[in-house]
Amino acid sequence: MITDELYSTYQSNLLAGSRSVCSHIVTDLIHSNIPIKELYIHLFQRSLYEVGTLWERNKISVATEHMCTAITESLINLCYPAIFSANHTGQKAVITCTPGEYHQIGARMVADHFELHGWDGYYLGSNTPTDELIKFTMEKQPDLLAISISVSFNIPSLMALVKKIRSHFSDLKILVGGQGFRWSGADEFQTMGNIHLITSLDELEQKFLIPRRHDT
Amino acid sequence: MTPEANPHLIDYLILESSMICLIIGQDGTILKANSCADSLSGHKLEGHPLNDFFVDFGRALDLTVFLNGSRDKILVNISTSSELPETYYFRFFDLGNSILALGEANRQEIGFLRKNMLELNQELNNLTRELLKKNVELKKLNDLKNQFLGIAAHDLRNPIGIIMTYSNFILEELNHEMTDAQITMLNTIQTTSEFMLRLLEELLDINALESGKLRLEAHKTDLLGLVRTNTSMMNVIAAKKNIHIQVESYETIPEVIIDRGKIEQVLNNLISNAVKFSLPGTTVTVKLFLTGDHVTVAVVDQGPGIPANETDRLFKPFQRTSVKATAGEKSTGLGLSIVRNIILGHHGKIWVESKVGVGSAFYFSLPLSS
Numbered sequence: 001m002i003t004d005e006l007y008s009t010y011q012s013n014l015l016a017g018s019r020s021v022c023s024h025i026v027t028d029l030i031h032s033n034i035p036i037k038e039l040y041i042h043l044f045q046r047s048l049y050e051v052g053t054l055w056e057r058n059k060i061s062v063a064t065e066h067m068c069t070a071i072t073e074s075l076i077n078l079c080y081p082a083i084f085s086a087n088h089t090g091q092k093a094v095i096t097c098t099p100g101e102y103h104q105i106g107a108r109m110v111a112d113h114f115e116l117h118g119w120d121g122y123y124l125g126s127n128t129p130t131d132e133l134i135k136f137t138m139e140k141q142p143d144l145l146a147i148s149i150s151v152s153f154n155i156p157s158l159m160a161l162v163k164k165i166r167s168h169f170s171d172l173k174i175l176v177g178g179q180g181f182r183w184s185g186a187d188e189f190q191t192m193g194n195i196h197l198i199t200s201l202d203e204l205e206q207k208f209l210i211p212r213r214h215d216t
Numbered sequence: 217m218t219p220e221a222n223p224h225l226i227d228y229l230i231l232e233s234s235m236i237c238l239i240i241g242q243d244g245t246i247l248k249a250n251s252c253a254d255s256l257s258g259h260k261l262e263g264h265p266l267n268d269f270f271v272d273f274g275r276a277l278d279l280t281v282f283l284n285g286s287r288d289k290i291l292v293n294i295s296t297s298s299e300l301p302e303t304y305y306f307r308f309f310d311l312g313n314s315i316l317a318l319g320e321a322n323r324q325e326i327g328f329l330r331k332n333m334l335e336l337n338q339e340l341n342n343l344t345r346e347l348l349k350k351n352v353e354l355k356k357l358n359d360l361k362n363q364f365l366g367i368a369a370h371d372l373r374n375p376i377g378i379i380m381t382y383s384n385f386i387l388e389e390l391n392h393e394m395t396d397a398q399i400t401m402l403n404t405i406q407t408t409s410e411f412m413l414r415l416l417e418e419l420l421d422i423n424a425l426e427s428g429k430l431r432l433e434a435h436k437t438d439l440l441g442l443v444r445t446n447t448s449m450m451n452v453i454a455a456k457k458n459i460h461i462q463v464e465s466y467e468t469i470p471e472v473i474i475d476r477g478k479i480e481q482v483l484n485n486l487i488s489n490a491v492k493f494s495l496p497g498t499t500v501t502v503k504l505f506l507t508g509d510h511v512t513v514a515v516v517d518q519g520p521g522i523p524a525n526e527t528d529r530l531f532k533p534f535q536r537t538s539v540k541a542t543a544g545e546k547s548t549g550l551g552l553s554i555v556r557n558i559i560l561g562h563h564g565k566i567w568v569e570s571k572v573g574v575g576s577a578f579y580f581s582l583p584l585s586s
Binding site: 066070073074077080081084102104115125126 | 341352
């Protein structure tokens with residue numbers, strides 16, 4: 001369990017760049033069989049949101065923000081033996097960031113959640129060129145495509161990408177989400193067909209990853 | 217406005233600027249340094265020679281070079297307290313009896329490097345993710361392979377046992393009614409079946425070991441006694457090739473906590489291998505000696521030796537070396553892999569020393585404590 005005290009220790013060490021202390025905390029939590037989702041939401045996501053807020057309020061430098069992200073990305077690697085052990089359902093998702101979006105950790109956490117639920121989560125990372133994404137999607141024929149933006153100024157780029165995708169894959173289910181939608185931008189996508197705005201990992205899980213019982 | 221024209225501006229720059237500001241004497245001594253320079257170097261620079269701060273890579277700094285000609289920025293690497301040199305771009309101004317040096321970092325370059333570092337780090341993490349995913353998939357496939365191997369080997373054991381029993385019965389009971397050619401054929405059936413049974417037993421062993429199912433029934437055991445018993449049995453087989461097996465031990469070997477059956481399997485394997493690859497008239501020596509808190513057993517032969525580039529693969533399953541058995545004996549390619557796993561299961565070590573034309577020595581050591 002992630003207590004406030006443990007979180008606080010983790011967070012202060014993350015900001016100080018003490019990777020080894022953070023790594024010990026994460027390793028201990030994994031060994032204590034903490035659910036991976038809890039680790040992602042209550043440690044990685046929470047701490048990075050806090051880092052983002054500190055950066056936005058000019059409390060930390062962009063270099064510190066990048067360092068915290070880099071440390072978190074390396075810590076996420078520790079979870080993979082557990083994440084990839086799930087039995088595969090045969091469903092496939094492609095997860096990517098828009099061109100020009102260099103913050104990839106949110107998309108990566110989404111891809112890992114697909115894997116955790118037995119999907120094949122094909123993760124393309126940051127700043128994916130549109131043509132490459134289209135080519136990859138044609139090759140993999142996924143059940144859905146998830147696109148993440150972390151900063152709101154990438155909303156126009158996301159819109160252009162979605163239109164291009166739609167011109168190639170008219171029926172493909174598209175999920176959009178990320179911190180880029182924190183303040184605005186959601187409306188434009190909600191009126192488009194078969195595009196779903198996802199605001200949290202919980203919502204992703206409830207709506208798309210946990211199989212629903214059919215109503216009788 | 218230039219610094220030469222305004223001394224107050226120089227003082228301000230010296231004290232407050234985020235640029236490196238140095239006043240350098242004609243002899244190359246730093247006369248004044250601002251806090252930015254001191255903080256980068258990790259100590260007070262005043263009074264130090266310039267090449268305590270400027271990284272000169274062995275070439276003497278010639279300040280006149282800096283002062284000659286235009287005021288183009290000159291790239292200089294400086295020593296920093298982080299122990300990683302940093303690059304600054306300097307302009308030098310002649311102040312008469314001294315030189316003012318102003319250095320600034322190249323923001324564009326830093327931005328470019330930072331972007332590249334971020335991209336490389338992301339790439340590394342993405343590749344690590346892919347690698348770990350493939351590892352888990354490979355582990356699953358390996359488990360599946362072991363499961364299949366276990367089932368196949370287990371189910372084939374009985375039919376082969378029946379073939380062996382019946383061919384043995386025919387050979388013993390009906391040989392007087394058979395021609396020499398028929399007896400040869402039956403002998404071939406029997407030796408082939410024996411080999412197949414051994415292969416299956418070893419496959420089952422490998423399967424159990426790889427699945428983490430090695431169960432040791434460890435008890436206090438007289439290792440020297442075990443070696444002597446084993447050697448005496450193996451001498452019967454070795455005698456057929458005119459090979460002698462001897463035991464050498466010159467010290468008291470305390471009892472060790474081991475799985476007797478499994479260590480016997482190790483000894484059987486190593487000694488029979490030594491016999492297999494030795495020429496008639498030679499000797500195989502089994503040595504026991506203490507090494508710190510371990511007891512070490514060495515099986516030394518006078519065989520052809522193993523080429524150095526082949527010793528690495530000796531303990532891997534299904535790997536064979538170019539060395540041939542001296543009487544055409546067959547190998548499954550699994551024995552040493554099993555031996556290695558058994559020794560590792562006992563928290564011991566196994567290794568080989570070999571020289572072509574001289575012979576090989578296989579060592580294993582076992583901890584004296586439990």
